[in-house]
Amino acid sequence: MTASPRRDPVPARRRGARTGSRREALAGYSFVAPNMVLLLVFVLVPLVWAVLISFQRTDGFGTGRYIGLENYSRLVTDPVFWRSTANTVLFTVIVTPLSMAIGLGIAVLLNSVLPARGLFRSILILPMAISGVATALIGVLIFDQDTGVLDKLLQSVGLPAVAWQSNGTAAFASVVLVTLWWRVGFNMLIYLAGLQAINPELYEAARLDGANRWQQFRYITVPLVGPSSFFLLILNVVYSFQVFDIVFVMTDGGPENATSVLVTYAYNNGFVTGDQGYAAAIGVVLLLLTLLFTVLRWRTSRTRDLVE
Structure with a gap:
């Protein structure tokens, strides 16, 4: 009767380590996600919007008209x-x-x-x-x-x-x-x-x-x-x-x-x-x-x- 070959436990341990690393990474991202969402909504989006508005002429809070770098050239002589x-x-x-x-x-x-x-x-x-x-x-x-x-x-x-x-x-x-x-x-x-x-x-x-x-x-x-x-x-x-x-x-x-x-x-x-x-x-x-x-x-x- 031929004995069955023993399985090497090393690959199983490696798979377990990779799974544990993924879980740790997922837990880390889950903790960081709320702050990243707040940063995106209240910092990055307003910042990009402000840059876009800086290339427009606005009268009040209505729709602006694109004027290129005119606002920046106006700063030079202000x-x-x-x-x-x-x-x-x-x-x-x-x-x-x-x-x-x-x-x-x-x-x-x-x-x-x-x-x-x-x-x-x-x-x-x-x-x-x-x-x-x-x-x-x-x-x-x-x-x-x-x-x-x-x-x-x-x-x-x-x-x-x-x-x-x-x-x-x-x-x-x-x-x-x-x-x-x-x-x-x-x-x-x-x-x-x-x-x-x-x-x-x-x-x-x-x-x-x-x-x-x-x-x-x-x-x-x-x-x-x-x-x-x-x-x-x-x-x-x-x-x-x-x-x-x-x-x-x-x-x-x-x-x-x-x-x-x-x-x-x-x-x-x-x-x-x-x-x-x-x-x-x-x-x-x-x-x-x-x-x-x-x-x-x-x-x-x-x-x-x-x-x-």
Whole structure:
């Protein structure tokens, strides 16, 4: 009687492994699918639609007429567009480094043996819990040139009141100050997480080598929070380029376009004058500027992947 040949169990195990891999992949896709659908519906579709509208002339919310690159050529000769672009860049250049520097400084203090650290952290993070519109309304209560708290305090000590709404420089400064108050807490929180991940033995070794506090900060803290700085730089620049709510509520771009930024100018064209095609062209330019900065910063950064 001839014995039957034994079956090799290896192919069966391979088939089982392939089946398990397919199931894992299917489970992964099922978890990702809702986010991808939301991304498609609320980001990609509106983005493509905005690009299509930017090649049209629209009067109100009716059907547009294709005009090619006319909206983009109009941007080149539009002084308000260039003023808004300059204001956006200036706002970004001021707010981004200041909010990051102040956030890092506060994070260093709160990461030390400062008394009541928990209370200070809660106070600084509190602005993150409210919306930009609510923050801007608080800014109006403080900086209003007729009934604002700040002007009343200045007058009470014999100083002249500041025309926060009718003076362009003062209006721009008020928007910057309110934005800093709103953004510093977030920067502090990210930096604090980065500082707590640094090994304390590095500071101990630096102290044994004779490094003072500034040298420890310069040569240990700043390099090792590089990934946090990279993340915050991208996030702050994108936010600054897209700032709208604080400017719209506090100044509405005035006086005389002194605080007009690209998003408020696009809003006025799209929803006030009803020129959605031109507003979409402004939005596309803003998107390209943001993407250009992000790509350049990603390609030139040496600290985005830095680990201890």
